[in-house]
Amino acid sequence: MxxxxxxxxxxxxxxxxxxxxxxxxxIAQMFLxxxxxxxxxxWDELEPEVDPLGRKNKFIIATGPLTGTLCPGSDSWxxxxxxxxxxxxxxxxxxxGLGPELKRAGYDFVVLEGASExxxxxWIRDGEVEIREAKHLxxxxxxxxxxxxxxxxxxxxxxxxxxxxxxxxVRFASVMSGGRAAGRCGGGAVLGSKKVKAIVVRGHGGxxxxxxxxxxxxxxxxxxxxxxxxVCGTGQGAFGAGTMSFLSFFDERGxxxxxxxxxxCWEGKGAEFYKQLKDKxxxxxxxxxxxxxxxxxxxxxxxxxxxxxxxxxxxxxTVACFGHxxxxxxxxxxxxxxxxxxxxxMDTISCASTxxxxxxxxxxxxxxxxxxxxxxxxxGNMDSVKMLIENIAKGQGFGNLxxxxxxxxxEKIGGEAPDIALHVKGLEIxxxxxxxxxxxxxxxxxxxxxxxGGCHIHPQEPTLLMSPSYSEGxxxxxxxxxxxxxxxxxxxxxxxxxxxxxxxxxxxxxIGTCKFHNYATxxxxxxxxxxxxxxxTGMSITPRELMKIGERVFNLQxxxxxxxxxxxxxxxxxxxxxxxxAFGPFSQDSKRATSKEELDAxxxxxxxxxxxxxxxxxxxERKLRELGLGSVAEELAKYxxxx
Amino acid sequence: xxxxxxxxxxxxxxxxCHRCELYCSxxxxxxxxxxxxxxxxxxANVNGAISVPSICIDCGRCMEACPIAGAMKRDPxxxxxxxxxxxxxxxxxxxxxxxxxxxxxxxTRKAVKCDCxxxxxxxxxxCPYHALVYVDVDKAIEFTIAxxxx
Numbered sequence: 001m002x003x004x005x006x007x008x009x010x011x012x013x014x015x016x017x018x019x020x021x022x023x024x025x026x027i028a029q030m031f032l033x034x035x036x037x038x039x040x041x042x043w044d045e046l047e048p049e050v051d052p053l054g055r056k057n058k059f060i061i062a063t064g065p066l067t068g069t070l071c072p073g074s075d076s077w078x079x080x081x082x083x084x085x086x087x088x089x090x091x092x093x094x095x096x097g098l099g100p101e102l103k104r105a106g107y108d109f110v111v112l113e114g115a116s117e118x119x120x121x122x123w124i125r126d127g128e129v130e131i132r133e134a135k136h137l138x139x140x141x142x143x144x145x146x147x148x149x150x151x152x153x154x155x156x157x158x159x160x161x162x163x164x165x166x167x168x169x170v171r172f173a174s175v176m177s178g179g180r181a182a183g184r185c186g187g188g189a190v191l192g193s194k195k196v197k198a199i200v201v202r203g204h205g206g207x208x209x210x211x212x213x214x215x216x217x218x219x220x221x222x223x224x225x226x227x228x229x230x231v232c233g234t235g236q237g238a239f240g241a242g243t244m245s246f247l248s249f250f251d252e253r254g255x256x257x258x259x260x261x262x263x264x265c266w267e268g269k270g271a272e273f274y275k276q277l278k279d280k281x282x283x284x285x286x287x288x289x290x291x292x293x294x295x296x297x298x299x300x301x302x303x304x305x306x307x308x309x310x311x312x313x314x315x316x317x318t319v320a321c322f323g324h325x326x327x328x329x330x331x332x333x334x335x336x337x338x339x340x341x342x343x344x345x346m347d348t349i350s351c352a353s354t355x356x357x358x359x360x361x362x363x364x365x366x367x368x369x370x371x372x373x374x375x376x377x378x379x380g381n382m383d384s385v386k387m388l389i390e391n392i393a394k395g396q397g398f399g400n401l402x403x404x405x406x407x408x409x410x411e412k413i414g415g416e417a418p419d420i421a422l423h424v425k426g427l428e429i430x431x432x433x434x435x436x437x438x439x440x441x442x443x444x445x446x447x448x449x450x451x452x453g454g455c456h457i458h459p460q461e462p463t464l465l466m467s468p469s470y471s472e473g474x475x476x477x478x479x480x481x482x483x484x485x486x487x488x489x490x491x492x493x494x495x496x497x498x499x500x501x502x503x504x505x506x507x508x509x510x511i512g513t514c515k516f517h518n519y520a521t522x523x524x525x526x527x528x529x530x531x532x533x534x535x536x537t538g539m540s541i542t543p544r545e546l547m548k549i550g551e552r553v554f555n556l557q558x559x560x561x562x563x564x565x566x567x568x569x570x571x572x573x574x575x576x577x578x579x580x581x582a583f584g585p586f587s588q589d590s591k592r593a594t595s596k597e598e599l600d601a602x603x604x605x606x607x608x609x610x611x612x613x614x615x616x617x618x619x620x621e622r623k624l625r626e627l628g629l630g631s632v633a634e635e636l637a638k639y640x641x642x643x
Numbered sequence: 644x645x646x647x648x649x650x651x652x653x654x655x656x657x658x659x660c661h662r663c664e665l666y667c668s669x670x671x672x673x674x675x676x677x678x679x680x681x682x683x684x685x686x687a688n689v690n691g692a693i694s695v696p697s698i699c700i701d702c703g704r705c706m707e708a709c710p711i712a713g714a715m716k717r718d719p720x721x722x723x724x725x726x727x728x729x730x731x732x733x734x735x736x737x738x739x740x741x742x743x744x745x746x747x748x749x750x751t752r753k754a755v756k757c758d759c760x761x762x763x764x765x766x767x768x769x770c771p772y773h774a775l776v777y778v779d780v781d782k783a784i785e786f787t788i789a790x791x792x793x
Contacts, residue, residue: 039789068666068675069665069675070662070666070669070675100675102678104676104678204676204678205676205678206668206672206676206678206679207674207675207676208673208674208675209673209675212669212673215667223769223771226771227771284692285658285693286658286659286660286692286694287659287660288660289660289661290660290661290662291660291667292660292662292771294658294660294771294772296658298692310692530650
């Protein structure tokens with residue numbers, strides 16, 4: 001099977017059984033792979049309402065047909081599972097070489113089910129698969145784990161592992177692979193609950209394509225467009241110094257939630273952070289496998305209180321969340337916090353956001369020193385933050401509570417706390433404030449409806465189509481593509497754009513490529529991907545069909561969420577994002593506020609356009625059948641009857 | 644006769660994207676495989692913060708180790724050692740390579756070794772960062788000395 005390795009590796013951890021299954025060509029045709037195929041597997045195999053940290057949850061590592069090929073940005077693998085943070089659809093994408101290596105070893109998917117009693121790691125070397133003891137690795141930080149595994153296995157093996165945070169079932173624990181993180185949704189905790197410390201892969205095979213000549217000519221076309229951009233091929237990707245280059249202009253536009261979302265910018269701080277990071281702390285750049293952009297950055301703090309060894313990042317989100325969100329001006333402390341989160345294996349966004357939330361509660365007097373184990377949680381107090389990060393990872397004291405995520409902490413504190421909490425469905429909001437974005441109110445729709453909760457990148461940023469360079473590059477025409485509206489504050493066109501980008505995003509999640517290449521250039525669009533997939537797999541897929549696949553995946557994941565109890569009431573956004581900023585240059589701008597009526601109107605429009613029921617947000621049977629999901633519709637109807 | 648050209652690495656540029664290896668195996672075998680590539684990107688320190696392509700410098704040890712006459716031959720025009728049809732895949736050249744760059748292709752049962760793509764190396768053409776060059780021997784000296792010291 002061209003483009004695919006053709007095998008699913010299924011590991012029953014309870015009974016220590018290893019099984020190989022052939023890939024289902026029909027499902028591959030419908031869902032391609034990655035998050036789409038993963039959604040199909042989880043829909044079929046997971047019972048509703050299982051405990052995400054129990055034996056019945058499954059953890060899937062999924063690759064797509066383009067993973068491991070020469071298509072730029074093809075170093076992708078997606079972890080699919082039921083999220084312990086949101087109790088609904090959980091997925092997390094990462095680079096780091098694991099995906100291509102897995103395909104070279106001969107597997108498209110690894111399904112981990114059941115749970116081991118003792119700590120183990122999975123060793124995959126081509127046909128040789130073993131469940132090995134990991135007692136000596138349990139408790140180790142990620143860098144030490146990777147070092148030890150490379151020493152005892154293969155120095156060129158690719159590894160996905162969890163740190164102490166995952167072992168201690170921190171609900172936003174990440175799975176780290178080669179310094180890159182599958183951070184969001186708490187996949188690390190799912191692995192921790194199964195007592196799987198790591199998955200080590202080494203493959204000596206290859207990925208073949210159906211039509212090599214046509215495939216390589218498309219790749220070369222893309223490379224040609226990319227080579228003209230300063231963001232590619234220079235080590236300066238994505239836009240200068242990696243994602244942290246967004247800091248200055250996002251701050252200017254008012255895109256960075258500041259002081260836990262009270263405002264949407266911290267005047268001048270973004271530019272200052274960027275300058276300091278670039279001039280003083282960045283030491284080099286690197287790349288994921290097969291990538292032409294090299295957005296990976298390395299930094300270190302040589303000396304002083306925040307001395308930090310060479311580490312990945314910090315990425316934009318990390319700087320904004322450990323900086324703006326908690327009013328911290330110390331860049332060295334940000335790098336250190338980023339390092340700690342990576343080493344302990346935690347999502348920097350959720351971790352920083354939860355701590356910032358605790359700071360706000362402390363500031364308001366809802367919690368005090370007694371609750372925080374004596375820690376002074378004043379704004380920007382990075383000494384306390386450092387302590388807290390460690391305590392969260394180790395599950396100690398107040399950290400143990402914070403490790404449950406913002407939603408649960410807010411419920412515990414009670415009172416007004418849930419009203420100010422920045423999360424959707426339990427997933428903490430990243431550093432993208434709708435009150436300043438190009439796409440404006442489209443962000444409300446995206447945050448409210450994204451299947452994994454409050455997320456900027458899953459399935460896709462609505463900003464993508466709003467950004468003039470992308471839409472012009474695509475030669476957008478009215479009717480052909482969703483209309484591009486110039487005014488972020490109106491409701492016009494926002495729903496259309498969101499739906500289009502969500503479908504496109506989910507198609508990409510299923511292809512097995514990095515979405516970052518979209519922002520650099522319009523070289524990648526549904527047309528390019530359709531060609532690449534067709535030439536790789538030998539299936540004939542048109543751009544329209546590709547978008548349909550994206551829609552199918554999005555709907556299936558929605559059905560998964562419906563089965564977990566998600567309804568229209570859960571499609572909400574944090575109240576803070578509906579109000580005008582409390583301070584800062586945009587505080588007088590009433591256009592930046594969004595009323596409940598406006599939000600409701602957008603959701604009505606959204607459900608209608610999606611073919612979902614307006615009152616409940618449940619996909620209609622007609623829509624599901626139209627997407628070829630007849631069996632899903634039947635099962636969903638049966639489930640809805642029962643409850 | 645034109646001066647012999649060789650592959651060389653420009654130090655300090657490689658980002659570790661492995662596209663050279665993918666292009667190499669794709670050009671020769673129409674497959675994306677690190678295993679079947681004639682060069683290797685080696686990474687060290689915190690998940691590849693330092694990456695260096697390891698290339699064939701044509702030292703000739705593989706040919707010395709080869710037990711079959713004519714299985715490895717120096718191309719008179721390009722000056723590089725090439726694997727011929729006589730190769731039986733015995734594998735004696737594999738441990739002889741000081742840079743661990745030779746593999747036996749399990750399908751063809753022949754040694755896989757850099758052949759500079761007959762004078763137009765794919766790895767050089769497609770490195771997004773221009774970390775590889777194909778230059779006259781005289782010019783290459785400065786690059787290769789620096790690379791070997793790393």
